[in-house]
Amino acid sequence: MHYVCKAPGCSEKAASRYGVYCHSHRSRRRRHGAINQEAITKADLSIYRNLVRGRIEKNRDKELWDKLKLMWRAVIDDAQATLEQSRKGQAMPSFKRMTALELVKLSNAVKPEEVIETVLAMYVLHDQEPRKIKSDRAFLTQMVRRVRGLTPLNAGSWTNGSTGKRKVAYKELSPRAVECMGKRLAAVFGAAGVTLARLERQDHEKRLRELTEYHQALDDLQ
Numbered sequence: 001m002h003y004v005c006k007a008p009g010c011s012e013k014a015a016s017r018y019g020v021y022c023h024s025h026r027s028r029r030r031r032h033g034a035i036n037q038e039a040i041t042k043a044d045l046s047i048y049r050n051l052v053r054g055r056i057e058k059n060r061d062k063e064l065w066d067k068l069k070l071m072w073r074a075v076i077d078d079a080q081a082t083l084e085q086s087r088k089g090q091a092m093p094s095f096k097r098m099t100a101l102e103l104v105k106l107s108n109a110v111k112p113e114e115v116i117e118t119v120l121a122m123y124v125l126h127d128q129e130p131r132k133i134k135s136d137r138a139f140l141t142q143m144v145r146r147v148r149g150l151t152p153l154n155a156g157s158w159t160n161g162s163t164g165k166r167k168v169a170y171k172e173l174s175p176r177a178v179e180c181m182g183k184r185l186a187a188v189f190g191a192a193g194v195t196l197a198r199l200e201r202q203d204h205e206k207r208l209r210e211l212t213e214y215h216q217a218l219d220d221l222q
């Protein structure tokens with residue numbers, strides 16, 4: 001028998017005999033990381049990318065960029081080694097090969113700064129707009145979507161006949177490869193992301209405090 005979809009408020013039939021979600025909730029979970037996760041768009045992320053860029057520029061003398069770029073380089077070297085092993089016939093799970101291939105494609109097409117900025121910006125967004133991210137898995141999934149969105153390689157584009165708008169479809173990675181890639185990025189840049197998010201929040205709170213003090217001072221005027 002088919003059960004009713006477990007998503008709150010949904011009364012559709014489960015997509016498969018033993019499945020718990022209907023077709024649309026199942027595909028949202030697969031594509032976006034959670035049944036109720038909306039896509040984080042390039043526009044959603046852009047103000048946070050600006051904050052991250054500003055912060056890294058301010059710390060230029062501390063060689064933060066160089067350190068982060070070296071770490072990215074190490075991830076790519078590792079991915080290349082994995083692909084080499086695969087070419088030599090070493091058995092490995094396909095998601096591992098797919099992840100390595102995706103990382104190498106990314107580094108061939110996109111500057112390290114772009115990748116780093118995007119990943120760190122996701123941490124700042126998560127900190128400042130926590131309700132936009134529904135779960136850890138959804139966070140990793142959206143981070144991978146945004147990073148992959150930096151490269152035109154995955155995008156097949158076509159023009160919609162009726163509206164004339166150009167549409168872009170991203171070739172989907174398997175959920176296991178997405179998770180693997182997301183965890184890789186989080187392992188390398190997570191600590192920097194969390195630190196940057198904390199600094200942005202402190203600055204934001206300081207600005208609010210100053211504003212409150214200013215209004216207080218105005219109120220105190222005789």
Ligand SMILES: [Zn+2]
Nearest residue numbers: 005010022025
């Ligand atoms: Zn449903």
